[in-house]
Amino acid sequence: MFKTRLSKILAAIFIFSTIMGPGPGLYLIMPEGDESPASVFGIPILYAWVVLWFFVQAGVILVAYFKLWSKQENSSE
Amino acid sequence: MTHSPILANTEVLGGYLPHLLMGIYMVFLVVLCIVGYLKGKATEEDYYLAGRGQGTLVTSLTIMATFFSSAALLGIPGTIYRDGVSFVPFALNLTVGGLGIYFLGTRMHLLGKARKYVTPADMLSDYYGGNAMRLLAALTGALYVLPYIIMQIKAGGYLAEQLFGRENTFHFLGSEYEMFEIGVWALSLLTMLYVLVGGMRSVAWTDVVQGFLLLSGMLVAGLATVIYFQSKGGYFNAISTLPQEALTIPGADSEKWNPWMLFTICVFASIGSIIQPGQWMRFYAARSVKTLRQSALVFSTVLPICFIFGIMIVALGARVEFPPEKAFPPEKAEAADEWQSNKQYKAGDIIAKEKQLYEAKSDQSSSLQFEKSSWKKIEKDLYISHESDLIVTDNAVIVMTEHTVPKVFGTTLGSLIVTLILIAVLAASMSTADSNLHALSAVLTRDVYDRHIRPQASEKEKTWFGRAVIVAATVAAVALVELGREASGFNPLKLITQLMFLAIAFSSQLLPLAIDVLFLNKGTRQGAISGLGFGILVVLVFSPLRDILLSEDAAASLGAFTDTLKQTIHISAIGILSNTLVFAIVSRFTEKIPQKRIDEFRQIMKGKG
Numbered sequence: 001m002f003k004t005r006l007s008k009i010l011a012a013i014f015i016f017s018t019i020m021g022p023g024p025g026l027y028l029i030m031p032e033g034d035e036s037p038a039s040v041f042g043i044p045i046l047y048a049w050v051v052l053w054f055f056v057q058a059g060v061i062l063v064a065y066f067k068l069w070s071k072q073e074n075s076s077e
Numbered sequence: 078m079t080h081s082p083i084l085a086n087t088e089v090l091g092g093y094l095p096h097l098l099m100g101i102y103m104v105f106l107v108v109l110c111i112v113g114y115l116k117g118k119a120t121e122e123d124y125y126l127a128g129r130g131q132g133t134l135v136t137s138l139t140i141m142a143t144f145f146s147s148a149a150l151l152g153i154p155g156t157i158y159r160d161g162v163s164f165v166p167f168a169l170n171l172t173v174g175g176l177g178i179y180f181l182g183t184r185m186h187l188l189g190k191a192r193k194y195v196t197p198a199d200m201l202s203d204y205y206g207g208n209a210m211r212l213l214a215a216l217t218g219a220l221y222v223l224p225y226i227i228m229q230i231k232a233g234g235y236l237a238e239q240l241f242g243r244e245n246t247f248h249f250l251g252s253e254y255e256m257f258e259i260g261v262w263a264l265s266l267l268t269m270l271y272v273l274v275g276g277m278r279s280v281a282w283t284d285v286v287q288g289f290l291l292l293s294g295m296l297v298a299g300l301a302t303v304i305y306f307q308s309k310g311g312y313f314n315a316i317s318t319l320p321q322e323a324l325t326i327p328g329a330d331s332e333k334w335n336p337w338m339l340f341t342i343c344v345f346a347s348i349g350s351i352i353q354p355g356q357w358m359r360f361y362a363a364r365s366v367k368t369l370r371q372s373a374l375v376f377s378t379v380l381p382i383c384f385i386f387g388i389m390i391v392a393l394g395a396r397v398e399f400p401p402e403k404a405f406p407p408e409k410a411e412a413a414d415e416w417q418s419n420k421q422y423k424a425g426d427i428i429a430k431e432k433q434l435y436e437a438k439s440d441q442s443s444s445l446q447f448e449k450s451s452w453k454k455i456e457k458d459l460y461i462s463h464e465s466d467l468i469v470t471d472n473a474v475i476v477m478t479e480h481t482v483p484k485v486f487g488t489t490l491g492s493l494i495v496t497l498i499l500i501a502v503l504a505a506s507m508s509t510a511d512s513n514l515h516a517l518s519a520v521l522t523r524d525v526y527d528r529h530i531r532p533q534a535s536e537k538e539k540t541w542f543g544r545a546v547i548v549a550a551t552v553a554a555v556a557l558v559e560l561g562r563e564a565s566g567f568n569p570l571k572l573i574t575q576l577m578f579l580a581i582a583f584s585s586q587l588l589p590l591a592i593d594v595l596f597l598n599k600g601t602r603q604g605a606i607s608g609l610g611f612g613i614l615v616v617l618v619f620s621p622l623r624d625i626l627l628s629e630d631a632a633a634s635l636g637a638f639t640d641t642l643k644q645t646i647h648i649s650a651i652g653i654l655s656n657t658l659v660f661a662i663v664s665r666f667t668e669k670i671p672q673k674r675i676d677e678f679r680q681i682m683k684g685k686g
Contacts, residue, residue, distance in 0.1 A: 001180075001596075018173060022166035023340035026326055037324040042313045044324045046162045047393075050169065054385060057172040058378045065374045069179065072366075 007068055014060045021053025095240045098496045102503075106271055109282045113275025120536050124276035124543065125195050125519045126362040131281055136363045137372035138288035139281040139512070140178065141380055143355050145291055146225065146509030147232030148577035149384075150474060150502045154392035158473035161323025161396060162316075163334040168384040170347035175377020177351040182360040182369045184595040184682050189361035191681045196516075197357045197587060198524040204594045204678060205602040205670065208528065213609050214587065215524035218354035220613065221584035222517040225353075226554045228577060229510035233264025234558070236503050239475045240496070261558055264503065268510045269551040272518075273544050277362060280511045287504035292379065294501030295387035297494060298478050302394040305481035312390070315397045323396060333644065341650035346578065349585025349649050354520055355512035357587075366684075388474060395477035475499060517550050518543040578648065579620050585649035586612035589657045595682065598675045600660055603667040608660025616652040619643050 002008050019025055029045050031037045040048040117123050131139070157164045185200065194200050198214035237260020247254045271279045306312040317324070328334045350356075363369050478498050483491030522543040527534060534542070586609055593600040600608075617626060619639045624632050642651060 014176070018169070018343060019340070022169040022336075022343040024336045026166065026336040026339065029325075031321075031325055036321055039313075039317060042311070042317065044162050044313070044316055044319075046325055047165055047313075047316075050165050051385060054169060054172065054381050057169065058381070061172065061175060061374060061377045065370065069370045069374075 004068070007064070010060050010064050010068070014057060017053045017056040017060070021050060021057070025053075094492055095496050095499070098493075098500060099240065102500050103267060105286065106267060106283050106507075109286070110271030110275045110279045113271070113279030113282055117276055117278050119540060121523070121539050121543075122193070122195060123278075124540050125515070125523075126358065127277040127281060129190060129362055130364050131359075131362050131368070132364050133368045133371045133375075135281050135285055136359060136368050137375040139284035139508075140356060140359050140372055141376055142284035142288035142291065142505070142508035143359065143512040144174070144350065144376070144380070144509075145288075145505050146577065147229050147502065147506040150291065150295070150388060150505045151232055151235065151472065152228075152577055153384075154388050154395070154474040155472070157389055157392035158395050159401060160328030160334060161319060161325075162393065163323070163326045163328030165385070165389055165393075166334075166339045167342060168381050168389065170343040170350075171381040171384065172377045173343055174347040174351045175373045175380075177348045178360075178373035178376055179370060181348070181352060181591060181595060182356075182363075182373065183366045185357060185360040185591070186363050186366060186369055187682050187684065188594075188678065194361055195358065196519050196523045197352070197354050197591075198520065200594065201587070201590055201605070202524075204674065205590075205600070205605045207602055207606075209606055210602060211524050211528060213606060213613075214590075215520045217583055217586050217609065217613060218520045219517060221353050221580045222355070222513040222520070223550075223554070224580040224583075225513045225577070226510055226517070226550060227557050228580075229268075229506040229513075230261050230265050230554050231558050231561075232506040233503065234258065234260040234562075235472055236260055236475075236499060236506070237263065239472065239479075240499055257562070258559070261555055264507060264510070265551045265555050268507050268514065269547055272511045272514050273547050276540075277358075277515060280515050281359075281362070283511065284508045287501075287508040290497065290501040290504045291508075292383050294498040294504075295383040298474065298482070298498050299387035299390040301482045301485045301494070302391045302477065304485045306394060306397075312394070316393050319393075319396060335645065337646050338644075341647040342578075345585055345588070345650040345653050346581045346647055348588055349653070350581045352587055352591055353513075353581070353584040354516035355509075358516055358519060359512075391474050391477050394481070395473040398477065398480060399473075475502065514547050514550055518546040521546045579616075579622075582616045582620065582647075582649040582652050583613065585653050586616065586656055588653055589660050593660070594678065598670065598678070599664060601664040601667040601669055604660045604662075604664030607663040608656045608658075611659040612652045612656025615655040616648060619648045619651055 002011050020028075026046075026049070029038070029049050038045045043051075118128070122128070153164070153167065188194065188200055192200075192203060194203070196215070197218060198211045201214045202208070202211035234257035237256045241256055241259075245256055247256070247259050271283060275282075303312045306315045309315055322328070326334050326336065326339075360369060363372070479495055482495045482498070485491065486494055522539050526542050527539055531538070589608055589612075590600070590605050593605070617623065618635060619642075623635060623639070627635070
């Protein structure tokens with residue numbers, strides 16, 4: 001399973017994005033005290049945060065599919 | 078008819094547009110069911126796995142449609158409507174789930190094809206050995222499936238109310254039936270019919286149609302919402318006006334969505350959901366590993382897009398357009414009268430002000446009844462209501478769609494699109510109900526009837542037993558929905574989302590075993606049985622079912638501990654961690670799995686078996 005350098009890098013990015021996106025990384029964007037939640041280009045920061053990490057995760061999966069998974073033509077075909 | 082302002086009152090086709098489109102949809106399902114029956118063979122494997130030849134289109138859409146239940150289109154948007162943006166990170170569980178299809182599904186497929194598995198218990202009992210393993214795995218599957226079927230059937234009732242008007246009734250053989258009842262029965266009977274007749278082939282083909290409907294429905298509804306808000310200064314401008322607590326974690330109403338809760342849902346519950354019995358059987362039914370790889374890619378990219386840019390957009394829009402209001406439930410009204418009689422409260426800062434007022438009052442008053450801490454109790458009992466009774470949380474998407482789409486697309490086209498979106502919600506319910514009924518039938522036939530009751534049964538007899546299970550499960554699920562509706566005391570799980578998470582917590586308990594079989598090969602039979610049994614027990618103790626299973630005192634004393642923990646991390650993670658711990662400890666001291674068997678499994682997974 002994670003034998004190549006690329007697979008290890010992709011796994012690390014995916015794990016990192018899962019920690020950041022829906023995980024403890026959310027603490028980084030939580031408003032402190034009575035502060036209002038910030039926004040990015042008018043988009044509430046929490047929503048923008050989720051979109052950002054979704055694109056990171058989707059990117060990892062796309063690269064994995066085209067560079068790693070597609071080369072494994074073992075299978076039961 | 079306030080509940081269906083467009084559909085029930087529309088002049089399009091003389092008000093019969095919903096009836097016409099619903100009729101076309103149902104006829105189409107019946108046709109697919111008949112074609113599935115004609116193409117099928119009277120064998121157990123064909124009935125449950127469609128001959129193990131499903132291609133990428135069917136596999137990816139049936140996996141997505143099964144995953145997207147009424148919870149996705151009613152429960153989750155309802156939670157976002159209630160709690161705000163705080164629940165949006167939930168969408169990232171889908172990318173994790175997609176990886177689960179690749180890493181777990183492809184291996185399950187290879188083993189299933191080589192060793193002729195049909196159910197999850199086939200694989201686990203083949204690897205660990207013994208009937209206890211099979212029965213426990215079957216029980217876990219059934220525990221997942223039942224709440225899910227109930228949830229979908231309940232959604233059928235909601236939808237009938239929205240499509241045809243809650244106030245309308247139907248007279249049949251001298252009795253009067255409410256729209257909710259009609260929806261529940263119609264969804265159940267139609268779903269039961271095509272599962273019964275066509276088995277996996279019909280289920281998967283109808284899932285393809287339903288999958289297209291629900292994916293496009295979600296995106297169109299999202300688009301209509303964004304366009305609708307353009308005339309009001311833009312969508313995100315409107316969202317930014319939401320109360321502060323609706324824009325950040327842990328959420329406006331339940332205050333439940335802290336980062337650890339969301340993280341554990343995205344990691345554990347997503348994988349737990351992807352190895353539910355219905356999905357697991359789809360991995361066996363796929364034509365090849367390549368099919369599953371492609372399905373994993375589609376799942377992890379398309380589904381989150383539909384969520385983040387579709388249905389979640391609608392739910393947040395609903396929160397802006399129809400701000401939730403809070404009121405005391407009737408049974409608490411008397412207590413509430415003590416300080417302010419039946420007053421309704423706006424969510425957000427007004428609630429906070431009322432709380433301060435209340436606390437000030439409680440300071441002045443020496444009455445024990447109004448201790449500060451009792452505010453929390455009362456606040457917990459507040460439920461979202463609406464002056465016009467328009468939104469009851471789970472129907473946020475429906476109300477919003479009916480509100481925005483006709484304004485964006487005009488009455489005629491709008492009515493058509495709204496009806497299709499509502500049929501998409503129905504499709505989401507049916508596609509999950511059918512898969513779960515089908516999986517339950519497989520589990521009880523293959524793992525219980527075939528192994529323990531009548532091992533000598535013919536293929537044909539087993540198939541007919543499976544069909545009887547489907548009928549019995551459908552009737553039982555409808556009865557539970559009706560019971561829950563009629564008996565106010567019997568309603569342990571009110572919201573669809575709650576039902577969904579409970580079901581997932583049960584199916585998650587198969588995860589440590591699946592990982593061991595597919596990757597680690599360190600566990601033992603005794604370890605697997607102990608771990609799985611303990612995991613199920615933990616989930617039961619942490620679930621609302623605790624109140625039914627335990628005495629009042631025992632439930633209350635456990636409740637203090639379990640409620641605190643499950644406010645922090647998700648119940649599926651608690652179950653999996655407990656399960657894994659027991660599994661690892663017991664495995665360390667018990668007899669190992671024969672190396673020969675481990676090698677056989679490894680060879681198969683390398684594609685050399």
